[in-house]
Amino acid sequence: MLTDQQILRIPGPSPIPPSVSRAMTQPMIGHRGQSTSEMLADIRPKLKRVFGTAQEVLILTASGTAGLEAAVVNAVAPDDEVLVIVSGAFGERFADICRTYNIQTHIIETEWGKAATVSGITGALEAHPNIKAVFMTYCETSTGVLNPVEKLAAEIRGKSEAMIIVDGVSCVGGVETKMDEWGLDIVVSGSQKAFMLPAGLAFIGVSERAWNKIEANLQPRFYLDLKKHRDNLIKDTTPFTPALSLLFGLQKTLELMEEEGLGTVYARHELLMKMTRAAFKALGVPLLTVDEDASPTVTAVKPADFEAEVLRNVLKEEFAMEVAGGQKVLANKIFRIGHMGYCSPADLLQAIAAIEIAIVKAGREIELGSGVRAAQQEYLKGANR
């Protein structure tokens, strides 16, 4: 096998564009100096556009989970009652964090692979009228479900005063996010998914309504104190030492995203999703989710008549291509293809072509090339739109 090739098609970390890798190798500069301030001044408005907000989007040197924890410790008071919509592993993580802080936590659990429904929310809000915050996952990375955040938020806003707190780690930047328009209070994302960077930065958008709550909240927090981050960021600086090379990279990826155009970026992700789904339908290999629930950033496939792990091994051994397996209840049952961030239609066609070979090697008969053909047809449709 060709040495030194890595074809990364997992749902994060995602591949890094060469110009971003180069940007990250810039020599270190003082993080209290003018150059860092200028860089943050350049980053701030671009990050706001990605989140669809006029508010500051805070930048923490931390992984996505710290962003989720920051949402909890800043926006939830110790005696608050909260609701967590769980539709997979990352919904569970939100619940785990809430329970760690002894917050009274209600759960609505959706079957893994299905999206949360508005009616489920309605019932829970009626059953627990004192709920102060609702947590949800925009893209559930573990299942490839995109929850209908806009609709869920509209229902919550109509029925209660609860904060709406969204884990957008695996889709913000690849899927349109209109934080202000949809009435979201906190949206968390991370650098290693659609933002095309290594892990190490968490991004947190905070609504005006959430700031009121945060200012009054007595829950102790230091590094994760969002007020400190906001008060510094509006002066183009950071409260603590930032991961400078990741900021160099962030400046570059945001530039690339604006160069492509955010609308085009989102349309590309939508196209990649459609190409992927068309391929597996043509191959007769079942998808975990229905079309309506599918995320443009990651697709989960649930083979009925071959082992997902055998396929993953063939891809790794013969093509140096990594796709992800299933987590928890879906372990060994699914494989997941990341198509977020630095991923083109050509990359997707490559993944499908290699996966077809791996399906054959996993013992399932298919018409070779038929998945690629369906993806190509989807591409041609998209390109002619």
Add this chain to the structure above:
Amino acid sequence: MLTDQQILRIPGPSPIPPSVSRAMTQPMIGHRGQSTSEMLADIRPKLKRVFGTAQEVLILTASGTAGLEAAVVNAVAPDDEVLVIVSGAFGERFADICRTYNIQTHIIETEWGKAATVSGITGALEAHPNIKAVFMTYCETSTGVLNPVEKLAAEIRGKSEAMIIVDGVSCVGGVETKMDEWGLDIVVSGSQKAFMLPAGLAFIGVSERAWNKIEANLQPRFYLDLKKHRDNLIKDTTPFTPALSLLFGLQKTLELMEEEGLGTVYARHELLMKMTRAAFKALGVPLLTVDEDASPTVTAVKPADFEAEVLRNVLKEEFAMEVAGGQKVLANKIFRIGHMGYCSPADLLQAIAAIEIAIVKAGREIELGSGVRAAQQEYLKGANR
């Protein structure tokens, strides 16, 4: 379109493995110091194995053409009579260099797209019994032909004392080369093809017989004087300032080639050729060369019913994928796919899938996916061998 992606499928320069790019960014060191000597000592035996020779393979800081010129000015005396086998643009270049030095130059011309034949050589050697050197191109990059160097050399050795001088720029490192066993006197290659580096280094293998000729040759030459290069290289140094970053890269690519195994490298190139050819046969799009003449490093396609240039533009505009066009008499008539060096079966499948879309956009009806399927089948055959 996804920004900052470049999919390079031209027959050189070829893509560079990430570990090689990283190696080339090492800080500069003194080229007369111990570290450079140690690097050259590591490089020398590995380069010899690639050329299939026990002799030194010289390393010039220059592009491939300088290597061809070095062959001429070192191994041909001003009053020598030579024969050049021309089967494309790079055969012509050898002839141009010879004529520049007023060397009496005979030509055997083969139709572009066909390989040179043994019978052609036999006739030329009989017609010109004083020929002192025969020049030939191993892989003719402009047509994707691999000339039968072993057979041609055997014929020449049997019939004359002429030096056998081979341009191996676009295949040595990707195709087996047994310089000593086949009786080749000079073999030239360059860094930017199967060696997976940027252009800037020329490699020149020289036989013992050639050294006798070179020592006695009065043709003036300074930078290209191979004696200077040999006398320094055997002491692990260079006569003139070397392109140090390319040497860092060369050390790494040779390491990668040995790690994969030279036999495996050659088998991979063979497989890539077979996959490419199977794809176009299945698509009903004509190949320029017959199977027996085809090079494992580059494939030329000669579409009968669509414009090669339209296809190239679609690939560039929509997939950031570059394939080469035709040169000279083949301009606008063919397109050429490079599959040498850092190219895997997955990369090839990607190229075919994108090319199928471009064929459709160029106005030719095809069964989408059928080229990919044929390439996949070829892969499965190869993998099961």
